Amino acid sequence: MSHAFLLVSTGSGAGLTTVSLGLVRALDRLGIRAGFCKPVAQLHDYDRGPERSTRLIEHMTDIDAPQPINLRRAKALLGSGREGLLMEEVIALFQQSARHSDVVVVEGLVADAHAGYATRLNTAIARALDAEVILVGKPEADLEEYVDIAANAFSGSNGTALIGTILNRVGESSEEKPCLQADLLQTGSGGNEAVRTDEMCKKMVEKPFHFIGAIPWLPSLVAPRTADVAHYLGAEVLHAGEMQQRRVQCMELCARTLANTLSVYQPHTLLIFPGDREDIFVAACMAAMNGVQIAGILLTGGLRPSFGVMNLCEQAIRTGIPLLLVESSSYQTASKLAHMPSAVAVDDFDLIDQAMDHVANHLDAEWIKTRCAIDRKPRLSPAAFRYQLIQQAVQARRSIVLPEGDEPRTILAAQQCQQRQIADCVLLGDPEKIHQSALSQGITLDDGITIIDPTVVRHRYVEQMVALRHHKGMTPQIAEDQLQDRVVLGTMMLAMGEVEGLVSGALHTTANTVRPAFQLIGTSETAKLVSSIFFMCLPDQVVVYGDCAINPDPDAAELADIAIQSADSAIRFGLEPRVAMISYSTGESGSGQDVNKVREATRIVRQRRADLIVDGPMQYDAAAIASVGRNKAPQSEVAGKANVFIFPDLNTGNTTYKAVQRSAHVVSIGPMLQGLRKPVNDLSRGASVEDIVYTIALTAIQAQ
Numbered sequence: 001m002s003h004a005f006l007l008v009s010t011g012s013g014a015g016l017t018t019v020s021l022g023l024v025r026a027l028d029r030l031g032i033r034a035g036f037c038k039p040v041a042q043l044h045d046y047d048r049g050p051e052r053s054t055r056l057i058e059h060m061t062d063i064d065a066p067q068p069i070n071l072r073r074a075k076a077l078l079g080s081g082r083e084g085l086l087m088e089e090v091i092a093l094f095q096q097s098a099r100h101s102d103v104v105v106v107e108g109l110v111a112d113a114h115a116g117y118a119t120r121l122n123t124a125i126a127r128a129l130d131a132e133v134i135l136v137g138k139p140e141a142d143l144e145e146y147v148d149i150a151a152n153a154f155s156g157s158n159g160t161a162l163i164g165t166i167l168n169r170v171g172e173s174s175e176e177k178p179c180l181q182a183d184l185l186q187t188g189s190g191g192n193e194a195v196r197t198d199e200m201c202k203k204m205v206e207k208p209f210h211f212i213g214a215i216p217w218l219p220s221l222v223a224p225r226t227a228d229v230a231h232y233l234g235a236e237v238l239h240a241g242e243m244q245q246r247r248v249q250c251m252e253l254c255a256r257t258l259a260n261t262l263s264v265y266q267p268h269t270l271l272i273f274p275g276d277r278e279d280i281f282v283a284a285c286m287a288a289m290n291g292v293q294i295a296g297i298l299l300t301g302g303l304r305p306s307f308g309v310m311n312l313c314e315q316a317i318r319t320g321i322p323l324l325l326v327e328s329s330s331y332q333t334a335s336k337l338a339h340m341p342s343a344v345a346v347d348d349f350d351l352i353d354q355a356m357d358h359v360a361n362h363l364d365a366e367w368i369k370t371r372c373a374i375d376r377k378p379r380l381s382p383a384a385f386r387y388q389l390i391q392q393a394v395q396a397r398r399s400i401v402l403p404e405g406d407e408p409r410t411i412l413a414a415q416q417c418q419q420r421q422i423a424d425c426v427l428l429g430d431p432e433k434i435h436q437s438a439l440s441q442g443i444t445l446d447d448g449i450t451i452i453d454p455t456v457v458r459h460r461y462v463e464q465m466v467a468l469r470h471h472k473g474m475t476p477q478i479a480e481d482q483l484q485d486r487v488v489l490g491t492m493m494l495a496m497g498e499v500e501g502l503v504s505g506a507l508h509t510t511a512n513t514v515r516p517a518f519q520l521i522g523t524s525e526t527a528k529l530v531s532s533i534f535f536m537c538l539p540d541q542v543v544v545y546g547d548c549a550i551n552p553d554p555d556a557a558e559l560a561d562i563a564i565q566s567a568d569s570a571i572r573f574g575l576e577p578r579v580a581m582i583s584y585s586t587g588e589s590g591s592g593q594d595v596n597k598v599r600e601a602t603r604i605v606r607q608r609r610a611d612l613i614v615d616g617p618m619q620y621d622a623a624a625i626a627s628v629g630r631n632k633a634p635q636s637e638v639a640g641k642a643n644v645f646i647f648p649d650l651n652t653g654n655t656t657y658k659a660v661q662r663s664a665h666v667v668s669i670g671p672m673l674q675g676l677r678k679p680v681n682d683l684s685r686g687a688s689v690e691d692i693v694y695t696i697a698l699t700a701i702q703a704q
């Protein structure tokens with residue numbers, strides 16, 4: 001998985017897009033294959049086209065960037081509590097960007113007074129991608145406090161994800177006022193302008209994260225074209241001239257006498273005056289005849305110079321002066337221009353190219369190169385795990401029987417699985433009731449969903465069930481009675497190979513789901529017993545808990561088998577297992593029957609599977625928290641880094657999983673059963689539609 005650098009800003013006006021594009025340019029200069037991703041579109045109020053960052057990166061580079069998620073959809077998912085689904089979509093976009101890249105520059109959202117959701121989204125994106133965060137800000141009084149807050153916001157169990165800061169607009173005068181915004185744009189000294197060392201830069205250098213660069217303020221890089229001013233005002237173009245080439249670095253409202261305006265006829269200046277001030281108009285044209293490249297003339301009040309004056313100045317106008325007309329008064333026009341956005345126009349590619357070079361020139365290239373060379377394997381975040389789960393299930397595309405076929409949540413889950421091509425679901429139940437239940441929830445079931453009426457097919461399995469269980473005294477009458485239970489019927493369909501997996505439990509107990517599997521499916525050749533795991537989607541990572549549903553009090557050999565099964569399941573689903581055998585003591589600090597059982601189980605695992613990283617006995621905090629692990633078990637490869645937790649008994653496992661799930665509001669996927677010849681999985685009776693979908697996906701992957 002590629003490195004992910006998530007750039008987030010301290011607020012509006014920090015130039016997040018420009019710095020993001022500049023970082024891409026810097027990476028390209030270093031020979032590093034860079035991708036770009038803007039996960040959620042954040043259009044400016046004045047944007048009318050596609051999201052600007054994605055459009056610009058595609059025009060300025062050969063990067064094929066994915067189209068971002070619509071902001072309205074993102075806010076709707078957040079508002080409905082479906083942040084997990086939103087992050088899965090973010091992961092999908094990132095994967096597109098990362099396909100042929102070593103590093104992906106991810107542009108976050110700008111948090112301002114109108115975007116309170118931005119910080120929450122940026123934090124979620126950082127966790128979903130396990131991204132390294134770079135903070136982009138401009139020198140201002142409260143920047144230092146914001147950086148400290150951001151370091152905490154992006155922190156996790158293993159420290160902060162914030163790796164560096166970039167200061168933009170360094171050297172911009174704090175006295176500049178937006179009364180006429182372009183008055184801020186007096187000509188600078190160009191690309192050789194030295195970075196002014198100010199107090200804020202010094203403070204950033206002293207922070208524990210790297211100060212990646214200070215980007216000096218170059219007014220020429222935000223100078224709009226005269227055409228941009230015309231577009232913003234909706235001005236009538238009397239003469240286009242060179243309006244696409246000439247840039248406005250200064251605006252002058254000419255309200256004084258001619259003698260008192262002589263100093264304003266300067267290059268890159270937009271002159272604003274009423275159309276009946278013919279003296280000013282003629283003076284501007286004389287300046288043009290003398291070689292002064294005025295940015296343009298903006299006539300106000302809907303007034304035009306007389307025909308005779310226009311004829312007199314025709315040759316001057318032909319030098320390329322843009323000539324614009326607005327109906328508003330000079331004062332109204334100036335007021336509107338004072339609020340003209342400073343962002344570069346989305347089609348001003350020349351200026352964007354200069355800005356990218358300017359940013360790249362002032363970033364610490366050696367540090368960037370060194371950071372990208374770090375062999376870093378991102379942790380598997382909950383969003384990445386769920387995305388990966390769905391993608392693997394789509395590739396597997398197995399048939400899964402759902403015995404509780406008329407249960408409303410199960411019906412919705414089957415419909416979602418069909419639409420997302422996760423699995424081919426088979427619903428057991430009365431077809432009429434199933435369709436009625438679907439319609440009452442506002443859906444029409446897809447034709448690809450199979451519905452089987454148990455009363456029609458039940459008799460087919462009597463003889464086969466007797467053959468499977470004759471050694472236990474099974475008779476046709478007993479088989480017929482047991483097949484009244486749809487879970488038993490579904491399990492027989494699985495045993496006969498008519499389906500490839502079974503999911504039940506929305507209405508039934510674990511025993512109701514598991515017992516037929518024990519009797520009709522049986523344990524696989526490689527397992528000594530059937531056990532279970534939960535995938536616990538903690539805020540920062542996915543971990544495995546086992547066994548939390550099946551075995552009340554396993555002995556040492558059984559506990560070792562559970563650990564090996566759980567580690568293999570972790571591998572199957574993309575985790576590199578570091579197995580902690582949980583007990584009430586760590587290492588050699590405790591003794592007694594219970595802790596000795598865990599110690600012996602650890603020995604057996606190491607003996608049977610030397611390839612696994614396992615340690616125990618170990619307390620939960622020593623296994624999960626890096627600082628505690630270093631203190632209690634400094635030599636352990638597992639302490640503080642465990643991602644597979646094996647509990648000594650069902651009492652401990654089930655209690656811990658429910659406590660973590662409910663108290664920390666953690667999504668848990670499972671229980672997933674291990675050790676059966678064919679996959680059967682149980683649901684919690686409180687399972688949501690989303691829980692059922694993920695359990696079906698798990699089952700489909702197991703069935704490969």
